[in-house]
Amino acid sequence: MVDKRAVEAAVMDAQRAVAEFDGACQWLAAARQGPMEPLAAEVWVFDEALAQVLLVKHRWRGWVPPGGKVEAGETPREGASRELLEEAGLQPELLPDPAAVAVRSYHPDYPVTLGLSYATVVDVATRFVAEDGQPVAWMRLDEVWESYFPDDLFRIRQHAAWMADRMGRH
Numbered sequence: 001m002v003d004k005r006a007v008e009a010a011v012m013d014a015q016r017a018v019a020e021f022d023g024a025c026q027w028l029a030a031a032r033q034g035p036m037e038p039l040a041a042e043v044w045v046f047d048e049a050l051a052q053v054l055l056v057k058h059r060w061r062g063w064v065p066p067g068g069k070v071e072a073g074e075t076p077r078e079g080a081s082r083e084l085l086e087e088a089g090l091q092p093e094l095l096p097d098p099a100a101v102a103v104r105s106y107h108p109d110y111p112v113t114l115g116l117s118y119a120t121v122v123d124v125a126t127r128f129v130a131e132d133g134q135p136v137a138w139m140r141l142d143e144v145w146e147s148y149f150p151d152d153l154f155r156i157r158q159h160a161a162w163m164a165d166r167m168g169r170h
Contacts, residue, residue, distance in 0.1 A: 002036040002070070009075035010039055013116050014101040018162060021102040021155065028101075028114050040106060040115035041080035042067025044099050045090065047124040050160040050167075052138040054128065056087050061106075061148035063139060065117065065156075066090075076116040084120075088136045089129030094118040099159045104149065119159060 002010075011032070014025050031037075042065040045054035055063040066087040070079035077094060084090050099119040105112045130136040139145050141157050 002039055003072060005073075006039060006070055006075055007032060007036060009077065010114060010116060013076055013098045014114070017098040017101040017116070018159060019100040019155065021100060021151070022104065024101040024103045024114060027103045027112075031114065037111050037113040039070040039076050039079070040067060040104075040113055041070050041076040041083065042115065042117050043080050043084045043094065044117055044119045044156055044159060045084070045088070045092070046119065046121045046160060046163070047138065048121055049124075050121075050164050051142070052124065052140050053156050053160070054088060054090075054122075055137060055139050055145065056130070057135040057137070058148075059133065062146040063137075064147055064149065064152070066136070067115075067117075077118060080116065080118045087131050087134060090122065090126065092120040092122050094120050100155055102155075117155075117159075119163070121163075 014028055044065050056066050058064050066084045067080060068083045070076050098116050100117040102115050103112050104115055128136050141160055144153060
């Protein structure tokens with residue numbers, strides 16, 4: 001079960017997210033009425049040109065952003081940072097506003113849960129350290145990659161375009 005601090009942080013971040021998918025805020029409002037399933041958090045790591053995203057090759061989900069379950073005692077933002085460190089060896093500062101909030105199931109046998117996506121930008125030359133058995137690689141946003149979540153490519157591209165617009169890069 002998710003603790004009160006994590007739920008409150010998730011609500012605040014969900015409201016501040018640049019994009020909402022799957023009726024996530026409405027789902028979260030209803031889910032708060034009872035014991036909640038674990039929250040999920042991930043990081044969309046972009047290169048400085050906003051042309052690539054760093055992904056992890058999960059054993060059955062395919063290429064996905066670094067992320068996972070928010071652990072007891074941490075907020076979704078803290079969980080995203082921890083997962084990024086564990087899966088890619090990176091500790092960059094996450095951008096202030098979450099990139100997206102969505103509702104999804106991370107396995108066919110699991111119930112749906114709330115997932116928060118955070119974003120950061122790192123130099124493409126930054127060294128990363130992959131977890132054993134989970135390669136990490138830069139993927140171009142103008143190409144397609146194999147993923148359990150086919151909507152991710154569009155959502156991540158959309159956020160990169162939003163960031164480029166905000167930075168005056170058209």
